[in-house]
Amino acid sequence: MNAETPLFAEQFEAARPALPDGNAxxxxxxxxxxxxxxxxxxxxxxxxxxSLAALRGELTGQALDSAALAETVAAQKIxxxxxxxxxxxQFVPExxxxxxGIDGLSIxxxxxxxxxTTVDQIVLAGGENPDEALVALNGALVSDGVVVExxxxxxxxxxxxxxxxxxxxxxxxxxxxxxxxxxxxxxLVETALDANAAVLNVVNQVTVAAEARxxxxxxxxxxxxxxxxxxxxxxxxxxxxYEGFALLAGGAIARxxxxxxxxxxxxxxxxxxxxxxxxxxxxxVITHVDHAVPxxxxxxxxxxxxxxHASSVFxxxxxxxxxxxxxxxxxxxxxxxxxxTATANAKPELVIFADDVKCAHGATxxxxxxxxxxxxxxxxxxxxxxRQLLIEGFIADVFEAIGDxxxxxxxxxxxxxxxxxDGWGDHA
Amino acid sequence: MxxxxxxxxTVGDKPILKGINLSxxxxxxxxxxxxxxxxxxxxxxxxxxxxxxxxxxxxxxYQGKDLxxxxxxxxxxxxxxxxxxxxxxxxxxxxxxxLRMATNAVREHRGEEALDGMDxxxxxxxxxxxxxxxDALLKRSVNVGFSxxxxxxxxxxxxxxxxxxxxxxxxxxxxxxxxALKLVSAGINLMRGxxxxxxxxxxxQRLLDYVKPDFVHVLRDGQIVDSGGPELAxxxxxxxxxxxxxxxxx
Numbered sequence: 152m153n154a155e156t157p158l159f160a161e162q163f164e165a166a167r168p169a170l171p172d173g174n175a176x177x178x179x180x181x182x183x184x185x186x187x188x189x190x191x192x193x194x195x196x197x198x199x200x201x202s203l204a205a206l207r208g209e210l211t212g213q214a215l216d217s218a219a220l221a222e223t224v225a226a227q228k229i230x231x232x233x234x235x236x237x238x239x240x241q242f243v244p245e246x247x248x249x250x251x252g253i254d255g256l257s258i259x260x261x262x263x264x265x266x267x268t269t270v271d272q273i274v275l276a277g278g279e280n281p282d283e284a285l286v287a288l289n290g291a292l293v294s295d296g297v298v299v300e301x302x303x304x305x306x307x308x309x310x311x312x313x314x315x316x317x318x319x320x321x322x323x324x325x326x327x328x329x330x331x332x333x334x335x336x337x338x339l340v341e342t343a344l345d346a347n348a349a350v351l352n353v354v355n356q357v358t359v360a361a362e363a364r365x366x367x368x369x370x371x372x373x374x375x376x377x378x379x380x381x382x383x384x385x386x387x388x389x390x391x392x393y394e395g396f397a398l399l400a401g402g403a404i405a406r407x408x409x410x411x412x413x414x415x416x417x418x419x420x421x422x423x424x425x426x427x428x429x430x431x432x433x434x435x436v437i438t439h440v441d442h443a444v445p446x447x448x449x450x451x452x453x454x455x456x457x458x459x460h461a462s463s464v465f466x467x468x469x470x471x472x473x474x475x476x477x478x479x480x481x482x483x484x485x486x487x488x489x490x491x492t493a494t495a496n497a498k499p500e501l502v503i504f505a506d507d508v509k510c511a512h513g514a515t516x517x518x519x520x521x522x523x524x525x526x527x528x529x530x531x532x533x534x535x536x537x538r539q540l541l542i543e544g545f546i547a548d549v550f551e552a553i554g555d556x557x558x559x560x561x562x563x564x565x566x567x568x569x570x571x572x573d574g575w576g577d578h579a
Numbered sequence: 580m581x582x583x584x585x586x587x588x589t590v591g592d593k594p595i596l597k598g599i600n601l602s603x604x605x606x607x608x609x610x611x612x613x614x615x616x617x618x619x620x621x622x623x624x625x626x627x628x629x630x631x632x633x634x635x636x637x638x639x640x641y642q643g644k645d646l647x648x649x650x651x652x653x654x655x656x657x658x659x660x661x662x663x664x665x666x667x668x669x670x671x672x673x674x675x676x677x678l679r680m681a682t683n684a685v686r687e688h689r690g691e692e693a694l695d696g697m698d699x700x701x702x703x704x705x706x707x708x709x710x711x712x713x714d715a716l717l718k719r720s721v722n723v724g725f726s727x728x729x730x731x732x733x734x735x736x737x738x739x740x741x742x743x744x745x746x747x748x749x750x751x752x753x754x755x756x757x758x759a760l761k762l763v764s765a766g767i768n769l770m771r772g773x774x775x776x777x778x779x780x781x782x783x784q785r786l787l788d789y790v791k792p793d794f795v796h797v798l799r800d801g802q803i804v805d806s807g808g809p810e811l812a813x814x815x816x817x818x819x820x821x822x823x824x825x826x827x828x829x
Contacts, residue, residue, distance in 0.1 A: 521630065526667040527677070529627050530737065531655035531684040540680070544671030544720070 159186065163291055170294055171262035177274045181290030184277075188284035197282045200464045200496065201406050201435045205350050205378045206322060220317045221246060227342050229561055232312040235260065240294040240315075240323035255305020255335070261296035261326055269298055272328055276356055276384060286382060289324045289354045296326040296353075301335035301363070310338040310558065315351060322350045329355065331363035331391070338366040338555065341381075343373050344401065355383040357393070361415060364392040366554060370565060373402035375430070382408045387447075389415030396552050397424035398562055399434045400569045406435040413440065413447045413475075420449040423552035427569055428461030428493075435464040442475040445505075451482040454546050456570075457493035464496045467512070473504040482512040487545050489519065489538075539570055580605050580642060580745055580776045581626075587636035588625045595621040597801035598637070603745070608777045610787055610812060613798035614820045619780045620664055622798070623749040627661035628654050641745065655681075656688035658744035660737075662751050666722050666730040674717035674733070678703070678740055685741055706739040710766045727754030735766035746770060747778045752786035764789030784816035799823045 163182050167173040190206060191198040220238055224246050228234050233253070236246035242260035250258050261269070273293065277286030301307055315325060329339060343351060351373065359365050373379045379402045387393055399405035411420045426434030434457070440449045455463035465484040486495035497514035519541055527537035546566065553559040581603040588596040595618045603609055613619050625632045626639065628651030639646040641659060649657065669677065682702070683693040694702060707714050716725065716733050725733065731751055738746060748767065752760055767790050770777065779786060787795075787809065795812045797805040797820070804823050805811065 520667075522667050523669055525629050525651065526663065526669070527681075528650070528652040529629075529655050529661050529663075530677075530681040530741065531652055531688070532681060533652050533684070534650075536680065536684075537652075540672055540677065541669065544669055547671030 159288075166292055170292065172265050172270075175270075177270050178291050180274055181287050182292075184279075185284055185287035185291055188279070188281045188287060191281050191284055195282060197437055197466065200433055200462065201380070201404055202433075203285075203350075205404075223316060223344070224314055227314055227316075227344060229310060229312050229340060229342075229558070231557075232310040232340065233258070234312050234314060235297055236314045236316075237295055237325060238317040240325055242295045242297075253307065253309070255302040256307050256311075256337075257300040257302070258311065259298055261298050261328070262294070264298040269328060272356055273326060276354065285352055285380060286354050286384075289326055289352050292322065292324045293326045293354075294324055296328070298328045299337070299339070300330045301332060301337045303332040303360075304334045305332075306336040307338070310340050310555070312340040312342060315341070315343040315353070322352060325351070325353045327353070327355045329357045329365065331357070331359045331365050333360040333388075334362045335360070336364045338368070338558070340368045340370070340558070342370040343379055344370075349373075349377050351377065351379045353379070353381045355381070355385075357383060357385045359385070359387050359391040359393050359418075361389045361391060363388070364394075366394045366558075367396070368553065368558060368562065369395075369397040369407065370562070371397065371399045371401060371405040371407065372565060372569070373405070375401070375403065377402040378404040380404070380406045380408075383410070385409060385411040385420070387411065387413045387415060387418040387420055390417045391415060392419045392421075394421040394552060394554065395423065396549075396562070397436070398566060399424060399426040399428075399436070400566065403431065404433045404435065406433075406437070408437040410439045411441065411449075413442050413449070414444060416444050416446045418444075418447045420447075421552060422450070423452045423549050424454075425546050425549050425566060426453070426455035426457070426463045427566065428455070428463060429458040430461060431459075432457075432461040433464070434461070437464075437466045439468040439470070440480065442469070442471045442478045442480065444472075445474060445476045445478070447475065448479045449481070451484075452549055452552060453484045454549050455484075455486045455495060456489065456542050456546065457486065457495060458489040460490075460492045462494035462496065464498075465514070466496075466498045466500070468500040468502065469510060469512075471501075471503040471505050471508050471510065476505045476507045478505060478508040478510065480508070480510045484512075484514045485545075486514075486516045487518060487542065488516060489542075542570055543567060580607075581778075582640045583637070584639070585637035586622075586625070586634065586639060588621060589633050589635055590621060590631060594635070595801055596625065599798075599801070599803055601796065601803060603776045603778060605744075605776055606771075606773045607794065608771065608779065608790065608792045610779045610781060610792040610795045611798050611803075612781055612784070612795060612812060612815055614823075615782065617798040618801045619782075619798055620749055623661055623664075623747045623778075623780055626654075626747055627651060627659065652684075655741075655743075656685050658685075658742075660741060660743035660746045662731075662734045662738060662746065662748035664750040664753065666725075666734055668723045668725075669721035670723050672721050674719055674721050675703075675714075677721050678717060678737060681737070682740055703740060707736065709769060710735065710739055711762065712736060712766075728756065728759040731755060731763055732759065732766075735763050738770060739766060744774060745776050745778070747780065749780045750782065751779070752781055752783065760786065761789060784812045787812045797823055 277283035499512040586599040
C-alpha cells in the first residue's frame with residue numbers, strides 16, 4: 152500500500168457518485184490496482200522527467216460553463232471533421248456533431264457506451280507494472296471518452312476529431328477505445344487545449360485489425376500550467392498500418408507515451424512528433440515498439456526545439472523478439488536548443504533477439520547555425536524572423552508523416568502560431 | 580555610393596584588412612582581385628556585417644550613412660547585397676517563401692506595399708524570364724542539395740528580385756562551367772545602371788571577360804596595392820600576382 156493511497160481513496164469515493172457507472176465494482180477493481188501500484192516516482196526511469204506533483208493537489212473540480220467555451224471550440228474545429236467535444240472531461244453533445252448516419256462507423260461517447268466488452272477493456276488495460284499506475288487510475292476515475300468501431304472494409308473519409316478543453320483545476324480522466332476492423336480506414340485527431348492547472352490523463356486503447364489503417368494525430372496545446380499525460384496502447388495485426396503524430400506544444404508538462412505491439416506480419420507502425428517548449432516546460436516522449444513477429448517495419452521520427460529552461464525527453468525503445476526476423480526498425484531524435492539553459496535528453500534503446508534485422512537509431516543535439524542566421528539577415532530578414540524561419544525549417548520534414556494535406560497544413564499552422572507567440576525564441 | 584577609408588579589420592585576433600581605401604560611385608563596376616588570403620572575402624563580410632569580423636579602424640560610408648551603425652539585416656534592407664562565395668543551405672526553408680519574406684522586408688523598408696503571393700509570383704516570373712532561368716530551384720529548400728552552379732544561379736535570382744543598390748559579389752564565378760558563367764554574368768550585367776554599383780571580388784580574370792569592370796584593384800595582404808582599368812586584369816591574368824610579392828601558384 153502506497154503512502155499516498157488514503158488521499159486518493161478519499162478522492163475516489165468523493166468522485167464516484169458523479170461518474171458514469173460510478174458505484175460499479177469494476178471501478179473499485181481499477182482503483183485497487185492503482186492503490187497497489189502507487190504513483191510512479193521520479194526514481195523510475197520512465198517517469199524520471201515527469202513530475203506528478205500536480206496530482207497531489209485537489210483532484211475534484213468544478214464543471215465549467217460550456218456555452219462560454221463554444222467560441223474557443225469553434226476556432227479549433229477542423230473543417231469537415233466529425234467533432235466530439237469534451238468539456239471538463241464530459242461529452243457535450245450540443246457542441247458536437249451528430250454521431251449517427253455514417254456508414255461503417257459506430258461511434259459514441261464512452262459514458263453512454265459502457266457495455267461488458269468496453270468495461271472489460273477498460274479494466275484489463277495496463278499491466279502490473281508501477282509505470283502503468285496512471286492507466287489504472289484512469290480506469291477508476293474515467294469520466295468519458297469515445298468508443299469507436301470502424302466496420303470491416305469501411306473507409307471513413309471524415310476525420311474524427313476529439314476536442315478536450317475547459318478542464319477545471321483537478322484531474323480529468325478520458326479513455327478512448329478505438330477498434331479498427333479488418334480492412335477499415337479512419338483518421339482520429341485529438342486536440343487538447345485551454346486546460347490550465349489541470350492534470351489531463353488520457354488513455355487510448357487502439358486495436359488495428361488485419362489490413363486496416365489508422366492515422367492518429369494528437370495536438371497537445373494545453374494552457375501554460377497544464378499537465379497532460381497521454382498513453383496509447385496499440386496492437387497491430389497482419390498488414391495493418393498505424394501512423395501516429397503528436398505535437399507537444401502547450402502545457403507545463405506534455406507527456407506522450409505509446410506502447411505498440413506488432414502482432415501480425417507485414418504491419419507498419421509509424422510514430423512522429425514535435426516538441427516545442429519554453430519557460431520550464433517538459434516535453435516527454437516515451438515509446439516502445441515491440442516487434443513480436445517477422446517482416447514488419449517501424450519508423451520513429453521525433454524533433455524537439457527547446458528554449459529558456461525547457462527540457463525535452465525522448466526515451467524510445469524498440470524490441471525485436473527472437474521470431475521477428477526481417478524487422479526493419481528506424482528511430483531518429485533530433486533536438487535544437489535555443490538557450491544554454493535548455494536541455495535535451497535522448498535515450499534510444501534497442502533490444503534485439505533476432506539476428507536478421509535492420510535496426511537503426513540516431514540522436515542529435517544542436518543549436519541554431521550562425522552561418523544560416525547570417526545568410527537570412529544578409530537578405531534583409533531581422534534576427535527574430537530569421538530564427539523563426541530556421542526553427543520552422545528544422546521541424547518541417549516531420550510533418551511529412553501526416554498523409555492528408557489539409558491536416559498536415561492544420562498542424563503546421565498550429566506549430567507556426569505557437570512559434571510566433573510571445574516570449575518564444577528570446578532566450579539566446 | 581560607398582566610401583571606404585583606411586579600413587582595418589580583424590578576424591579573431593588576426594589582422595586581415597590593413598588600411599583599405601576605396602571609392603565606388605553609382606553606375607560603376609569595380610573588380611577587386613588578389614591572391615588567396617589577401618582579404619577579399621573578409622572585405623565582403625565586413626561590409627555585409629557578419630559577426631566575428633571586427634573593425635578596428637577606419638570608416639565606411641554607404642549612401643552617406645555610417646555603415647557600421649547598421650546591423651546586417653538593416654544594411655540588406657538599405658540595398659546592400661552580398662553574393663556569397665558559399666551560399667548556405669537552409670533545410671526545410673522553402674526558397675519561394677524565403678525570397679518573398681526577404682522581398683517584403685526590403686519593400687516595407689522602402690515604404691512600398693508588401694506583395695501577396697500572387698503579386699510576388701508575377702514579379703518573380705518577370706525576373707526569372709529576364710535571367711533566362713527557371714523557378715525550379717525556388718520550389719526546393721534554399722540551396723539544399725544544389726550543385727555549385729545552382730547555388731550561384733540562386734544568388735543571382737535573389738539579387739535580381741531584391742533589386743539592391745550596391746552589390747558585392749564574392750567569387751561568384753567560382754565553381755561555374757562556361758555556360759553557367761555566361762548565364763550568371765548576363766544576370767550581373769542586367770543589374771548595371773546609373774543608380775547601381777557592383778563590386779566583383781574574384782581571384783580570376785575570366786568573369787571580367789563577361790562583366791566589364793570600370794576599375795580593377797589589386798588586394799594584397801589587406802591593402803589595395805594597385806588600381807587601374809580593365810587592362811590591369813589582363814596583365815594579372817598573364818603575369819599572376821608575383822609582381823606584388825605573392826608567392827602563390829594558383
